[in-house]
Amino acid sequence: MQYEAHGLGGAGDLPIPAEYAIAGASAALAVSFIVMALAWRTPRFAVPTGSPVAAVGRLVDSGWFTPVVRGLGLAFTGWVAMAAVFGRDSLVNPTFGVFYVLLWVGIVPASLLLGPFYKAVSPVRTLHLLLVRATGGDASRGLRDYPARLGYWPSVLGLFAFVWFELISPNGTDLGAVRLWLAAYVGIMLVGAAFFGDRWFEHADPFEVYSSFVARLSPWARVDGRLTLVNPLANLTAIPIRPGIVAVVAVLLGSTAFDSFRESSFWLTKVQGSSVDKQWLDLAAMLGIILLVGGLFAAATMLTGLHGGQARQTLPGEYAHSLLPIIVGYMVAHYLTSLVEYGQATVLQLADPLGHGWNLLGLADRAPADWLSQHPSTLAVIKVLGVVVGHVVAVVSAHDTAMRVLPRRDQLTGQLALLLVMVFFTTQGLALLFSDPTAILDWLSAPFE
Amino acid sequence: MRAHTLLVSTSLVAALGLAGCAEKADPEAEPTPTPTTSESASGSPSPTEDAGQVVPITVEGGKVTPNGSTVEVDADEPVVLRITADEPGELHIHTSPEQEVAYTEGTGSHEITLGRPGVYEVESHDLHLVVVKLQAS
Numbered sequence: 001m002q003y004e005a006h007g008l009g010g011a012g013d014l015p016i017p018a019e020y021a022i023a024g025a026s027a028a029l030a031v032s033f034i035v036m037a038l039a040w041r042t043p044r045f046a047v048p049t050g051s052p053v054a055a056v057g058r059l060v061d062s063g064w065f066t067p068v069v070r071g072l073g074l075a076f077t078g079w080v081a082m083a084a085v086f087g088r089d090s091l092v093n094p095t096f097g098v099f100y101v102l103l104w105v106g107i108v109p110a111s112l113l114l115g116p117f118y119k120a121v122s123p124v125r126t127l128h129l130l131l132v133r134a135t136g137g138d139a140s141r142g143l144r145d146y147p148a149r150l151g152y153w154p155s156v157l158g159l160f161a162f163v164w165f166e167l168i169s170p171n172g173t174d175l176g177a178v179r180l181w182l183a184a185y186v187g188i189m190l191v192g193a194a195f196f197g198d199r200w201f202e203h204a205d206p207f208e209v210y211s212s213f214v215a216r217l218s219p220w221a222r223v224d225g226r227l228t229l230v231n232p233l234a235n236l237t238a239i240p241i242r243p244g245i246v247a248v249v250a251v252l253l254g255s256t257a258f259d260s261f262r263e264s265s266f267w268l269t270k271v272q273g274s275s276v277d278k279q280w281l282d283l284a285a286m287l288g289i290i291l292l293v294g295g296l297f298a299a300a301t302m303l304t305g306l307h308g309g310q311a312r313q314t315l316p317g318e319y320a321h322s323l324l325p326i327i328v329g330y331m332v333a334h335y336l337t338s339l340v341e342y343g344q345a346t347v348l349q350l351a352d353p354l355g356h357g358w359n360l361l362g363l364a365d366r367a368p369a370d371w372l373s374q375h376p377s378t379l380a381v382i383k384v385l386g387v388v389v390g391h392v393v394a395v396v397s398a399h400d401t402a403m404r405v406l407p408r409r410d411q412l413t414g415q416l417a418l419l420l421v422m423v424f425f426t427t428q429g430l431a432l433l434f435s436d437p438t439a440i441l442d443w444l445s446a447p448f449e
Numbered sequence: 450m451r452a453h454t455l456l457v458s459t460s461l462v463a464a465l466g467l468a469g470c471a472e473k474a475d476p477e478a479e480p481t482p483t484p485t486t487s488e489s490a491s492g493s494p495s496p497t498e499d500a501g502q503v504v505p506i507t508v509e510g511g512k513v514t515p516n517g518s519t520v521e522v523d524a525d526e527p528v529v530l531r532i533t534a535d536e537p538g539e540l541h542i543h544t545s546p547e548q549e550v551a552y553t554e555g556t557g558s559h560e561i562t563l564g565r566p567g568v569y570e571v572e573s574h575d576l577h578l579v580v581v582k583l584q585a586s
Contacts, residue, residue, distance in 0.1 A: 010545030011567025014586055091547075170577070263568075268517025268579050278577065345545075376566045376586065 011373065012263060013337050016380040021434035024384040025427045028391045032419050035395050041411065043404040045397070048221045048238050050230035057227035066120075070129070073121030083353035084182070089175040094353055097346025099178055100166055103207065105335040106343065108328060111211040115220035118211030124189035125201055125208075131190070142197035151203065151243030154192070156251055158185070158206030160290075163255035167262060168282045209248060213239060213324055217393075233397055236324060237404075241317045249323040250294030253425070256330045257293070258286040260432035293425070297323065300421040304414030307407045318405050319418065322398040326422065329390020330429055333383035337372050344368035383433055391426040395419065502526050503558075506580055508534040508573065517579040524566045524585035530559045540580060543570045 059065060084095040110117040119125065132139045161181075171177035192200040201208050216239050221230045239245070261267055262282055271281045298316040306312060345368045351360040372379050402415035502522050507514045522528050530540070532552040542548040542561055550559045563569055569583040 010543055010547075011563075011565070011569050011585075014566055014568060014584065265517050265519045265582055268582075272513070272516050272578050370565060373565050373567055 013373075013379065013383075014376045016383055016430075016433045017377075018434060020380050020384045021430045024388045024430050028388050028426045029423055031388075031392050032395045032423055035392075035399050036412065036415060036419055039396070039399055041403060043400050045231060045234040045237055045400045046404050048223060048228070048230040048234040050219075050221070050223065050228045050234075052223070052226040052228045054226075060227055069120050070126045074123050074126045076121075077123035079350070079353060083350070084175065084179050087175075087353055088355040090355075091173065092349055092355065093175055094346050094349035095175060095178055096173060097342055097349060099182070101335075101338055101342045102346055104162070104166070105331065105339045107207060107211050108214055108331050108335075109339075111214040112218050112328065114215075115218045116208075116212045116215040118205075118208045119201070122201065122205065122208055124186055124193070124205065125198065127186070128190060128193040128198060128201075131194070138197075140197045140199070142193065142195045142200070144196065146196040146199045146203060149243055151245065152209060152248050153244040154200075154204035155206045155209035156244050156247040158188075158204065159210065159248065159251045159255075162206055163251065163258075163286070164283070167255065167259055168279055168286065170279065203242070210252065213248065213321075214328060216321065217324060217328060233393070233400065236321045236397055237401070239321045239324075241320070245320040246294055246298055246316045249320050249327060250290050250297065252327045253323060253330065254290030254293040255286060256327070256334055257429065257432060258282075258289045260334060260429075261285065261289065264432070296421050296424070297418075300417040303417040304402075304406055305410030310405075315405070319398055319401050322394050322401055322418075325390045325393035325397065326425055326429075327390075329387045332386030332390070333429070333433055336382065336386070337379065340372055341368050341370055384430065387426060387429050387433070391422060394422055398422065503529045503531050504581060504583070506530055506532045506540075506571075508532065508538060508552075508576075508580070510535065511576060513573060513576065513578050513580045515581050517582065519568070519582045519584050521584045521586070522563070524563050527560045527562050528583060528585075530561060530571070532557055532559060538573065538575055541572045541574055542583075543572065 080095060080098050083093055087093045087095065107118055114120075129139050165177075165181055166172050169177070189201065189205055192204055202212065203209070216236045217232045218235065219229050219232055221228050221235045221238065223230065262285065267285070271278050274281060297319075301315040301319045302312050304315070347361070348363055348366070348368070351363065352358040398418055399415060402411055402418075406414040504520050504522070505514075530550060532540070532550070533556045534552050534554055537551070537553045540550045540552065542550065542563075544561075544563060548561055550561065552559065563583065563585045566586050569585060571580045571583060572578065573580055
């Protein structure tokens with residue numbers, strides 16, 4: 001049997017009204033140029049500073065906090081593993097909802113609010129710790145040092161493996177295949193950590209890299225080892241720049257855009273009329289979009305004058321963090337209904353993981369609240385706001401970075417190409433929410449008919 | 450010592466890999482409500498067609514029409530799928546829970562209810578094709 005992955009939870013969102021898309025795009029365009037022309041000329045968000053929150057810091061740093069959080073993470077994983085191995089092979093098995101919705105989508109709000117959420121609960125980190133403790137080793141040391149030139153590349157492969165499995169593979173809703181994917185994930189993480197020590201996770205675990213990147217948009221940071229409330233824009237610039245960082249953001253943004261694109265009637269009619277297998281066309285389209293996103297971004301950041309001795313190819317990495325707000329805005333717009341409504345269904349399924357009629361939460365007779373779907377106009381406003389706010393934060397962050405890394409004479413012209421690329425990403429994002437690419441052509445040509 | 454960790458990890462992986470390959474359970478999904486079906490092989494219009502919410506569908510020679518296009522419908526009114534096919538089969542409507550429509554050779558009308566606003570894919574799982582997207586508002 002084959003299902004569309006997001007067909008799991010039933011209906012998709014209605015397209016946003018044309019006026020909303022136009023209004024959003026105009027706002028994004030206007031704000032972008034205002035920021036570039038009128039804003040500050042010295043970097044404001046270069047270093048995270050703020051006020052330490054001693055009370056929360058004491059709680060988080062207390063001896064029991066970490067083990068309790070790790071224990072909860074492991075217990076939850078165990079519960080889901082039980083459902084995955086002994087539960088029914090049907091779409092009501094909570095494994096699907098946990099994997100595609102609670103983990104992949106829920107990781108965004110959790111990391112935005114709480115900081116590096118996945119790192120704290122990561123079951124693979126906990127298993128590694130337990131294994132090392134059992135064998136009397138040191139969790140941070142492996143057989144050899146992690147090669148710095150690999151950077152985030154292993155996590156890029158992991159992220160790609162996830163989005164391919166979810167959006168393209170015909171086996172994405174086959175329970176056995178999901179188990180196999182997760183088993184391979186756990187295996188690669190544990191072997192890698194045994195080899196390279198626990199630094200492996202922050203470079204190779206797709207979920208941890210994703211979560212820790214988004215966490216840089218949260219107000220939580222460590223300043224001189226103390227837990228501090230900081231401006232998220234300053235926090236964002238502190239993402240460690242390592243090889244592969246641009247590929248991480250390109251995969252996250254490109255795959256979300258592809259998810260909108262693949263469901264459009266424009267693409268469906270094209271692909272279903274073709275003699276080539278849909279899987280390969282989808283793969284080509286997703287790779288194409290990811291490469292386009294990464295390529296445009298890298299080229300735009302490099303189109304500038306430089307300091308003497310400054311290497312042009314370091315610029316994409318310097319700016320990579322500024323794409324994250326756009327990614328988060330897209331995620332809100334694209335997956336909010338899924339998180340709220342399919343998320344509720346998943347929690348209900350988790351209360352009966354094996355399909356034995358258990359009712360551990362006492363909510364089995366309740367249906368998920370579908371308020372959002374029932375109010376398409378409100379939902380459309382939230383989606384457009386998500387995309388536009390994400391865009392504005394991204395533009396502000398990119399501007400501040402230009403002030404920091406570019407020579408003074410090139411600070412205005414040097415950020416122009418990147419600004420245009422960001423406007424392009426945002427208007428395309430709105431176009432995909434608005435509806436099919438063909439619908440936009442219809443709308444544009446309507447006055448001439 | 451560290452090699453020891455590697456060994457333990459590797460064997461754990463092997464065990465997990467086996468778990469991953471474990472045999473599939475009964476693929477029967479939740480029972481789905483069967484929508485009302487009125488067969489009219491002669492093609493005479495059924496009463497519900499007066500509502501104007503008729504979506505014509507053909508499934509012939511492994512091809513479907515309208516082949517993934519979007520059709521706008523009213524979410525509160527029933528929708529009639531008028532299916533013309535050259536062999537019997539089944540369509541899945543991605544409501545939650547999913548609805549199934551079993552059709553026979555020839556032309557038949559099948560009434561479904563969507564209930565809330567959204568975009569619903571009508572899919573043929575046998576052909577791996579999205580037949581039509583119902584945009585209900």
